Amino acid sequence: MIMNNRTTISQFILLGLPIPPEHQYLFYTLFLAMYLTTILGNLIIIILIQLDSHLHTPMYFFLSNLSFSDICYSSVTMPKLLQNMQSEDTSISYAGCLTQMYFSNLLGNLEIFFLVIMAYDRYVAICLPLQYTSIMSPKLCVWLVLLSWVFTMLNSLLHTLLLDRLSFCEDNVIRHFFCETSALLKLACSDIYINELVIFFLGGPIMVIPFLLIVVSYVHIVFSIIKVSSTQAIHKIFSTCGSHLSVVSLFFGTIIGLYLCPSSNNFTVNNASMAMMYAVVTPMMNPFIYSLRNRDIKEAFVRVFIKKKISL
Numbered sequence: 001m002i003m004n005n006r007t008t009i010s011q012f013i014l015l016g017l018p019i020p021p022e023h024q025y026l027f028y029t030l031f032l033a034m035y036l037t038t039i040l041g042n043l044i045i046i047i048l049i050q051l052d053s054h055l056h057t058p059m060y061f062f063l064s065n066l067s068f069s070d071i072c073y074s075s076v077t078m079p080k081l082l083q084n085m086q087s088e089d090t091s092i093s094y095a096g097c098l099t100q101m102y103f104s105n106l107l108g109n110l111e112i113f114f115l116v117i118m119a120y121d122r123y124v125a126i127c128l129p130l131q132y133t134s135i136m137s138p139k140l141c142v143w144l145v146l147l148s149w150v151f152t153m154l155n156s157l158l159h160t161l162l163l164d165r166l167s168f169c170e171d172n173v174i175r176h177f178f179c180e181t182s183a184l185l186k187l188a189c190s191d192i193y194i195n196e197l198v199i200f201f202l203g204g205p206i207m208v209i210p211f212l213l214i215v216v217s218y219v220h221i222v223f224s225i226i227k228v229s230s231t232q233a234i235h236k237i238f239s240t241c242g243s244h245l246s247v248v249s250l251f252f253g254t255i256i257g258l259y260l261c262p263s264s265n266n267f268t269v270n271n272a273s274m275a276m277m278y279a280v281v282t283p284m285m286n287p288f289i290y291s292l293r294n295r296d297i298k299e300a301f302v303r304v305f306i307k308k309k310i311s312l
Helices: 021-051 058-085 094-127 129-135 138-164 181-185 193-227 231-259 269-292 295-311
Strands: 011-014 091-093
Touching (some): 021 295, 058 269, 094 129, 094 269, 138 193, 181 193
């Protein structure tokens, strides 16, 4: 039935992950553990930054926002995936699908923006140390976070509204484990030229420009490191930048592999693995990367949890 030039579809069917039936419970347990680890790990990072005054700096303010976005990002896809793995009904309502797509786009783009902001923060701290306090003022930090939220919300809303105007035919099976934009566009039977145009002019630059900005920031940082003769200073620089650089490599590596080097037009095991990497594995790994490679986080953990437990 067509109303207002748009096919009325009440629900979509999520194809899910290409997992053999005999391994469903094994993977369900694995994904549940990964999701709970993501929530707990990022929550600990946020609590540490809030409770420890030594971490009340721009760098850790941005890290707490990144951790919050990681919790939300994982929560957009994982609960529905876990539910579908335990149920024969893998349907999702039309409104629910668009809502999931909206928030997955929003939070995915937000993570990119936070990684860029954190790279800029490291650039100012290392290359312009005498001006760091004046440049990275609390007001600027708050504005950078707010502008990131506003821009990503508007960008995601635009993609959602453009997709909502499309007509969908009889095929309502989404060949993915969540409502991803490109997977939905493949089901549309109306012209998707405008959607592809917006994705090209907005989606492409949102990934490419931030990546280039991060690369430029680290090029300047490397040149600054070369000028430093102190081994202790070099070690401190690597300890503060190493964790961020690891997260950037993990996140952008999977994004580039998925969108710039697609294996085929179908949802393959390779596509599923890469999608799981940036939507599930990266949010889970971020707290571990920042905890294991960051001395400040380790010391804050001791001050907040270990010493307080001993005093009690």
